[in-house]
Amino acid sequence: MKQKRTGVLSGPALIEKYGWREGDRAPLKSLLSANRDRATGNLMLRQYSSLKPALLAGLVAALPAPLLADDLRDALNAAYATNPSLQGARAQQRATDETVPIARAAGLPSLQGASSYTEFLKNSANNFTSPDRAFDSSLQLSVPVYSGGGVKNSVLAAETRVKAGQADLRGAESGIFSRVVASYMDVILAEAVVGLNRNNVEVLTVNLRATRDRFEIGDLTRTDVAQSQARLALAQGDLRSAQSSLIAAREFYLSIVGKPPVALQPPPPLAGLPDTPAEATQIALDNNPDLIAARQRSTAAGFDVKAVSASRLPRISVFTGLGYTDYLGTLGGTAAGTGAFTQSQTTAQAGIRASIPMFQGGLPAAQRRQAQARENATMEQEIAIEREVIATVRAAFASWQATDEIIASSQSAVDAATLSLEGVRAENSVGNRTILDILDAERELLQAQTRLVTARRNAYVAGFSLLSAMGMAEARDLGLDGGPLYDPDVNYQRVRGKVFDWDSDPAPVAKSTRTVDSAPQDGAPSDVPE
Numbered sequence: 001m002k003q004k005r006t007g008v009l010s011g012p013a014l015i016e017k018y019g020w021r022e023g024d025r026a027p028l029k030s031l032l033s034a035n036r037d038r039a040t041g042n043l044m045l046r047q048y049s050s051l052k053p054a055l056l057a058g059l060v061a062a063l064p065a066p067l068l069a070d071d072l073r074d075a076l077n078a079a080y081a082t083n084p085s086l087q088g089a090r091a092q093q094r095a096t097d098e099t100v101p102i103a104r105a106a107g108l109p110s111l112q113g114a115s116s117y118t119e120f121l122k123n124s125a126n127n128f129t130s131p132d133r134a135f136d137s138s139l140q141l142s143v144p145v146y147s148g149g150g151v152k153n154s155v156l157a158a159e160t161r162v163k164a165g166q167a168d169l170r171g172a173e174s175g176i177f178s179r180v181v182a183s184y185m186d187v188i189l190a191e192a193v194v195g196l197n198r199n200n201v202e203v204l205t206v207n208l209r210a211t212r213d214r215f216e217i218g219d220l221t222r223t224d225v226a227q228s229q230a231r232l233a234l235a236q237g238d239l240r241s242a243q244s245s246l247i248a249a250r251e252f253y254l255s256i257v258g259k260p261p262v263a264l265q266p267p268p269p270l271a272g273l274p275d276t277p278a279e280a281t282q283i284a285l286d287n288n289p290d291l292i293a294a295r296q297r298s299t300a301a302g303f304d305v306k307a308v309s310a311s312r313l314p315r316i317s318v319f320t321g322l323g324y325t326d327y328l329g330t331l332g333g334t335a336a337g338t339g340a341f342t343q344s345q346t347t348a349q350a351g352i353r354a355s356i357p358m359f360q361g362g363l364p365a366a367q368r369r370q371a372q373a374r375e376n377a378t379m380e381q382e383i384a385i386e387r388e389v390i391a392t393v394r395a396a397f398a399s400w401q402a403t404d405e406i407i408a409s410s411q412s413a414v415d416a417a418t419l420s421l422e423g424v425r426a427e428n429s430v431g432n433r434t435i436l437d438i439l440d441a442e443r444e445l446l447q448a449q450t451r452l453v454t455a456r457r458n459a460y461v462a463g464f465s466l467l468s469a470m471g472m473a474e475a476r477d478l479g480l481d482g483g484p485l486y487d488p489d490v491n492y493q494r495v496r497g498k499v500f501d502w503d504s505d506p507a508p509v510a511k512s513t514r515t516v517d518s519a520p521q522d523g524a525p526s527d528v529p530e
Contacts, residue, residue, distance in 0.1 A: 071265040072184055075257050077482030079180045080173070080475055082258040084512035089172040090486060091508070096165040097492045099158040101499070107151035108499060109143045129341065132330035140321040145352075148313030149306060157303035164296035166488045170289035173475050174468045176256070181464045183253040187261045189457040190246035191525040193450055197239040198525075200446050204232040207442075211435055224435040231439045243523025250521035258513040263526040270463045272472050277397045280470055284393045287471030291389050294382040301375035308367040312357055320350035389469065396466040403459035410452040417445035 080086065115137040123130035144151070208228040214220040253261050274280040285291065324346050332341035357364070421441040427433040467473040475485050 070262050072181070072267045073480065075180050075184050075253075075261075075264075076177060076478060077480050078257045078259055079176055080480055080486075081482055082511065082513040083176050083256065084510075086172055086176050087510075087512050089169050090488065093165045093169050093488050094491050094495075096162055097488075097495050100155060100162060100492075100496045103151070103154040103158040105499075106154065107144050107147065109141060112140045114138050114140075129332045131327040131332075133328050134330075135326045135328060136323070137325075138321060138323045140319065142317050142319045142353075144315070144317045146314065146316040148310030148315065150308075150310030150313075153303045153307035153310070157300045157307060160296050160300035160303060162492055164293040164300065166492075167289040167293035167296060169488055170471070170474050171293065174289065174471070174473045177473050177475075177478065178465060178468045179256050181267075182461050183249065183256050184261075184264060184267065185457045185460050186249040187246070187253050188264050188266075189453055190242065190249040191264075192453040194239070194242045194246050194523065194525045196446060196449050196453070197235065197242045200442065201232070201235045201239050203442060204228065204235050204439075207435075207438065208232050220435065227436050227439060231443070246523045246525070247521050254515055254518060254521065258515065260518060260521060261526070267460055270460070270467065272467060272470075272477070273400070273463055274397070274466075274470070277394050280393050280397050280466065281390055283472065284389050284470045285386070288389045288469065289471055289474075291382075291385050292471075294378070294385040298375070298378040298382045301371070301378040305368060305371040305375055308364070308371045311360070311367065312364040314357070315355040316352065318350075318352050321348070323347040393466065393469045396462060396469050400459070400462040400466050403455060403462055406455045407452070407459060410448065410455045413448040414445070414452050417441070417448040421445050 116135070118134045118136070120130060120132055120134070123132075208225070211220055211225050211228040215222065215225050250261055274283065324344070326344040327341075329343050331343055421438070421444075424433050424437050424441040428435070428438055464473060467477075
């Protein structure tokens with residue numbers, strides 16, 4: 001049985017290299033995950049049995065990647081490691097992690113010390129024992145005992161927002177990967193379109209030469225030559241436009257991935273695609289990171305209401321303090337030298353302090369109403385995001401499903417246009433068709449071929465967009481092999497219990513790669529490496 005090829009055609013050279021035929025399609029319904037044989041380095045495929053939110057649907061290389069060529073996994077790995085938007089989102093999440101120790105600090109003991117030296121420049125004339133100078137030092141320790149639940153709920157709100165931020169980071173990963181896939185497929189599509197238009201220019205150039213030869217012997221008219229010249233000029237303009245689009249696609253790829261595209265290989269089949277829109281929607285409701293983040297923020301807002309309500313309740317703390325004062329031998333005035341006065345003293349105190357709010361001008365009530373309104377806003381936002389997720393998933397599923405029929409119809413158009421062109425040329429040779437008929441048939445074939453490669457690109461992007469909307473297009477789902485995956489919980493566990501005031505991290509350093517020194521991209525299609 002002939003093995004079905006996968007991917008998107010990227011020009012005549014790639015078609016010839018891998019033995020593809022016009023009409024081969026990229027099946028997007030296979031559910032695969034990838035393991036790499038540690039001994040041989042070969043990729044092994046295994047069938048996954050069910051769709052679950054924690055699905056690890058690996059993107060695997062369907063064809064061996066030649067040297068000096070990039071595949072989709074390379075692009076995803078590069079973006080995952082060096083994309084500045086993703087690195088910035090990770091840094092922002094680390095900042096969110098710090099809100100937990102900040103909130104917890106209000107419930108921990110506070111130790112303060114103070115020292116002062118005072119020179120009394122002018123004393124009262126009636127105070128004969130006033131010192132001329134004094135040195136004071138004190139140490140105060142305060143331990144909160146009860147704060148009406150304010151600290152507890154502030155910590156819970158901060159912890160919940162950390163979870164929301166981690167979900168946002170998942171969404172940022174998915175968004176970056178969607179852009180990588182789209183830009184990757186755009187480059188392949190643009191190279192294919194350039195190849196088709198270049199081939200069309202070559203064909204029309206041969207047609208024009210043949211038309212001129214037949215005109216010289218009187219077989220055709222000057223009108224036939226002019227028609228061939230016009231079509232060639234239009235084809236050259238279309239080729240230049242396609243090359244411009246290829247340059248733009250490559251530059252956008254460079255901005256997302258961080259390195260220029262090099263002989264991009266056909267993408268592997270997508271994994272984990274659902275069978276029905278209901279199945280896709282249910283997975284998205286359980287796993288979409290934007291929806292998870294919205295739910296967490298709604299929960300955090302509820303803790304905020306409880307935290308501000310604590311301002312109406314008593315606060316209790318215990319305290320202790322030590323004090324030391326030294327008058328440096330100046331206490332007692334002229335009698336200081338007689339030893340009648342003790343020149344230094346040490347004091348200590350301890351106690352319990354209760355603060356009971358009686359009237360605050362309506363401030364606590366206003367703050368509670370404000371927090372409740374914000375909680376209500378997060379509830380509405382959660383519903384809005386839920387609606388958006390449902391609509392996005394259903395629309396993406398419909399778009400992906402439609403691509404099957406679009407590819408089939410485009411393939412039929414290519415087959416029909418190819419047959420039509422052959423027939424028109426044959427009929428022209430016996431005088432039943434004109435040069436204009438040949439030119440029209442060639443244009444129709446080019447248009448059909450362009451629609452076909454565009455449909456294949458759209459099919460892959462639509463399938464990945466569906467996975468992204470379902471929450472199944474993140475690093476943990478794609479089986480990236482560029483090193484350990486970034487785990488935001490590692491930093492959170494590192495900082496959540498820190499209490500030392502002088503603890504500090506190293507100065508931040510940018511990890512993303514710059515493209516300022518990269519060469520401008522060109523509009524020539526990549527050669528297929530041998």
